[in-house]
Amino acid sequence: MMLWLPILALVSAHGTPLPACPSGPPDPLEDPALYLITAAPGHEPFSFLGHSSLWLRDGALGIDRVWEFGVIDSRRQEPLSSLLLGSLECRWQVEPPAREARSYRRTDRPAVARRIHLPPDAQARVVAGLLGIRADLDAYSLFHWRDRSCATAVRDLLDEGLDGALQQKLAAPWPHSPRDEVQRHLDRVPWAGLALDLLAGPSVDQPMTQYDAGFLPDLLDRTLSGVRVEDGRGGQVALLGEACQLSEGALSWAPATRPDPRPRALGLGLLGGALLLVPGRFGGRPGRIFAALALAVLGLLLGLLGTVGLLLWGLSALEEFRANPGLLLANPLHLGLLPLAWAWARGRRPAWARPFTGLLALFGLLALLPLGGPANLARVGLLWPPLLAAFALAALPPRSPP
Numbered sequence: 001m002m003l004w005l006p007i008l009a010l011v012s013a014h015g016t017p018l019p020a021c022p023s024g025p026p027d028p029l030e031d032p033a034l035y036l037i038t039a040a041p042g043h044e045p046f047s048f049l050g051h052s053s054l055w056l057r058d059g060a061l062g063i064d065r066v067w068e069f070g071v072i073d074s075r076r077q078e079p080l081s082s083l084l085l086g087s088l089e090c091r092w093q094v095e096p097p098a099r100e101a102r103s104y105r106r107t108d109r110p111a112v113a114r115r116i117h118l119p120p121d122a123q124a125r126v127v128a129g130l131l132g133i134r135a136d137l138d139a140y141s142l143f144h145w146r147d148r149s150c151a152t153a154v155r156d157l158l159d160e161g162l163d164g165a166l167q168q169k170l171a172a173p174w175p176h177s178p179r180d181e182v183q184r185h186l187d188r189v190p191w192a193g194l195a196l197d198l199l200a201g202p203s204v205d206q207p208m209t210q211y212d213a214g215f216l217p218d219l220l221d222r223t224l225s226g227v228r229v230e231d232g233r234g235g236q237v238a239l240l241g242e243a244c245q246l247s248e249g250a251l252s253w254a255p256a257t258r259p260d261p262r263p264r265a266l267g268l269g270l271l272g273g274a275l276l277l278v279p280g281r282f283g284g285r286p287g288r289i290f291a292a293l294a295l296a297v298l299g300l301l302l303g304l305l306g307t308v309g310l311l312l313w314g315l316s317a318l319e320e321f322r323a324n325p326g327l328l329l330a331n332p333l334h335l336g337l338l339p340l341a342w343a344w345a346r347g348r349r350p351a352w353a354r355p356f357t358g359l360l361a362l363f364g365l366l367a368l369l370p371l372g373g374p375a376n377l378a379r380v381g382l383l384w385p386p387l388l389a390a391f392a393l394a395a396l397p398p399r400s401p402p
Helices: 007-014 079-085 097-106 120-134 150-161 165-169 178-186 190-199 217-224 261-282 284-315 332-345 353-366 375-395
Strands: 033-039 051-058 063-071 089-095 111-116 228-230 236-238 240-247
Touching: 033 120, 033 217, 033 240, 051 097, 051 120, 051 150, 051 217, 063 097, 063 120, 063 150, 079 284, 089 097, 089 120, 097 111, 097 240, 120 150, 150 165, 150 217, 178 190, 190 284, 190 375, 236 240, 261 284, 261 375, 284 332, 284 375, 332 353, 332 375, 353 375
Parallel strands: none
Antiparallel strands: 033 051, 033 111, 051 063, 063 089, 111 240, 228 236
């Protein structure tokens, strides 16, 4: 159960303005200040999930810099294919907060910074870790969307400073799966959400703890908001405190929760099946051509996604592409719908149409087996009705000679 909301969600919901973040070099007499920066999702694929970074202002050390993990050198590797194959390498970057704020303003993304309150010894360890990172910025490490992301790099650094206490405090179960939380961000990017549902297997539906949920920037803010730590004077204080606005932007934060996707998916699936079956069966020659075009689009989409999924199953090092029931709904066999669509557009009914479409519909039915968890019901509801409609068109006797 979610017992707290991140301040960024409250600000978004109620329109309460935040004070601007401090600017300019810190005074040497100021107490060192550490901030968690959380940025809203952007339009580019690598910013769909938002971003997390750490900001240190320390006048005594002469430091006013932001540390962020996840910088990619496209000269070393192609980012998207490396990400999917599990070989993407990233490094830390350290830059002035003004430059960080400009990059968010340029992409119209709001960003909030929240003061992190740590015991003196823990803050000293975190600062030492940041200085060690700055001394070796050329060091690359493997990126993983859930285990080694911008948010988990920040989370793990804070946990090391607290000698593992953060992980202990956040050991309670989280109510949603990784797939649910990622899809919450991708509801505004339907093509990415469909690709995730078809390419990712049941490993992304496994339970996780509150600590695990911190792989997403907004969830890191949300989970850390409920943590209290020693204040160094015998009392306790909230780990995340006062907030300030680093960047304003028109883009919105991801919704706090995601509606159940199954009713919408089933509704769209039934609509797609009806748009295929009704014109193809009762619409005469124009309807037949429309149905053939729809069938070609369906076959191309599922066939290409299935080919990618099969290649990832064989080549990727990521567990997420293993034992994937989505391959029953999208696989290279669906490319066979393209010549079938061409034949139907010309008024022909190949002898192989009925067994072939029946096989694809059977595969879709087999995807209902409990291989992918509840999330699998949404993709079956979306894709099985059109496949069943294609089988019905092939199996029913023609209404009139072509």
